[in-house]
Amino acid sequence: MSASESKTELRLGLAGLGTVGSGVVKMIQDTQDLLQERTGSVISVVAATARDKKKDRGFSMDGMTWHESAVDVATDPNVNVFVELIGGSDGPALDSVRAALMNGKHVVTANKALIALHGSEFAQLADDHNVALNYEASVAGGIPIIKSLREGLVINQVKRIFGILNGTCNYILSVMEETGRAFDDVLKDAQDLGYAEADPSFDIGGIDAAHKLAILTSLAYGCEVDFDSIYIEGIETISAHDIAMAKELGYRIKLLGIAEKSDAGISQRVHPCFVKLDRPIANVSDVTNAVVVDTDYLGRLVLEGPGAGQFPTASAVIADIADIARGVTQPVFMKPARDLKPGAAIAMDQHVGEYYIRLTARDKPGVMAEITQDLADEGVSIETIIQRGAEGVENVPIILVTHKCQESVMNRALQRIAAHDAIVRPPRMIRIEDV
């Protein structure tokens, strides 16, 4: 497709007509005039595939060639922009995106798993064939964070980027705080409401947030996508008690994805965090996503909006398509793929921070002395201890907040503490994050 042709006609091939795919087709059909006015191009869906051809999706399929496979859509000679909305990091999604790029077609995708695992390969293919690979919808749904990083902050060096990248987790944590209910109970509700999948493990286990973080990291630091180096912890073990204690201590628990660069390398991690109540990110509730970028020149930029949903996600897909209509083809991760460096990952045990520790101990003399001695021996200094015994209760929770220490040291101290007879459950540790 030449530059001048791109100004006049985009012929989209769509693979996947689920929630987002259907949203994209509806938006394109419903906003034809506006789309043409604002992009200067005629944009239409000329080919499609999905699991079930006959399903009524509420829009006309006139003018679309139906294909039996995503690869067939990607290689349809009539298609000049391939839009992948199947999902998953392998199978037809992988095969079709690869085929489209190798056939010199621009690609738009909302597939975070795919970019997180194959982004570096795709970046090279896109460069080789001089086509765009746009993936705005893959991170934080409708929020234009990819565009903001690639273009708005073009000349900034990112010090740290972090955010609430999974709406399901944020919803569950918000409801747990509001109602005092237990995790399992709220998860079930979230499933009934359609905020969590039948198999929720990707969401609550932090994998989904990690996919998104891997993409942001690569973009922020010009490195190869390095999903495997991400330290991942989900929210499954957060208790109503932790949430109540957080509040009492002036914090709120959020599942954050955090990427940070230091002289030693790049750390990427997804885990529950204690964040101070007065920080913007602490006040982002329910399914809303937020991304915070700290840079050298700009300082701090915060973007907040819907992280999922049919039309917010479709809106981002269409913005990506509109960029192609405007003739914008830029390096996938902000620099030529051949210049992308390996990530230089920092291991989690080198992390330095404050920690919240919840212990469950038998209520007998000497327990506190043992615990505090272990911490002292490892050089961990304590900021706060809360123990509230209750008449006739055998086991009591002990809450500790530490000053800054290295995670390897913290882990050693926790191993010693866990070994005491009086400690009846594995210690629970949540990192306190200075955001």
Place this chain on the structure above:
Amino acid sequence: MSASESKTELRLGLAGLGTVGSGVVKMIQDTQDLLQERTGSVISVVAATARDKKKDRGFSMDGMTWHESAVDVATDPNVNVFVELIGGSDGPALDSVRAALMNGKHVVTANKALIALHGSEFAQLADDHNVALNYEASVAGGIPIIKSLREGLVINQVKRIFGILNGTCNYILSVMEETGRAFDDVLKDAQDLGYAEADPSFDIGGIDAAHKLAILTSLAYGCEVDFDSIYIEGIETISAHDIAMAKELGYRIKLLGIAEKSDAGISQRVHPCFVKLDRPIANVSDVTNAVVVDTDYLGRLVLEGPGAGQFPTASAVIADIADIARGVTQPVFMKPARDLKPGAAIAMDQHVGEYYIRLTARDKPGVMAEITQDLADEGVSIETIIQRGAEGVENVPIILVTHKCQESVMNRALQRIAAHDAIVRPPRMIRIEDV
């Protein structure tokens, strides 16, 4: 400049080397390699002008041709992108931007007053000469709100756009709340700290915020820039007492710029607002800016960041330059200038909302009866009344919060109330905004 030439060399002509202009030159000089890597272009400042040639600005002027006037820079044949950082809506800023566009040069500017007053004319000139006019830095400093609207939300229809668009006002209101100090006192501090100008009237009077709002409105609604239709009220009359009362009632006072579209037309207004404490915008403090966009497809997007300052603003200027380097030339206000419609302004007295009213009355029998009768006669219904008499004090404040009513009705009621002998000062009214 042809498309292929634009990929290789941008020769900038800079008019204005004050805080922002110097920041732009320093950033370009300090990030040459990164800038080239990320834009694929060689970008350099080849010509400049400023009030004082000899002043030491902390960077080398080697390779720059010095001109005596901004128009000379704009028309220098060696310049292909003109960067206007002089400021002001007339004089050299106006003349030079006009000259640059008419000479077929791309223009980047941080000048909100200029775009607010001459944006429609410039949009036509840019279209006629097929050049870009980028102005990201003119609204909310480093926040990529223009890019988000023009590109990220390309196919969304904006229902309402509003924000904290003036850092000086937000700083003053934040400090007044924290300290309980009076407006004049805090303003003086802000001037000493460099957060407010020696003549602060543009900031505290709401004019600066209105310039920015005019630009956002035009972009959001595809209409001609219509600064003159904006209703503007500043923060000069906000008292420490109002701020304390707001808190007591569950609100915070913010100076907001708000543009909203209804069947009747477009309303644009800048004035202090009561906003509920739990809304994101209520928690944006000090000099930080924030913009909230409510749209049909995406829903709500919030952007928050530094609204001013040398490098945040320069960062936005350079993002605009990088877009030109990538060959992006799009309509200034998202559609061809010839298609921009007049704004169809809605007058302020048609506004419907809740109101906070502060009265100062002689503490004598019957006052409350008179006031409430006036309100009843005009059909204004009261949600809250607070009157706290104090022993031996002659005049007492009376605080009223109304239910929703039309502003013309509210004004009539206030005129009647003001006419009573017992009312010793003009009533103070602040709008309650449901954001």
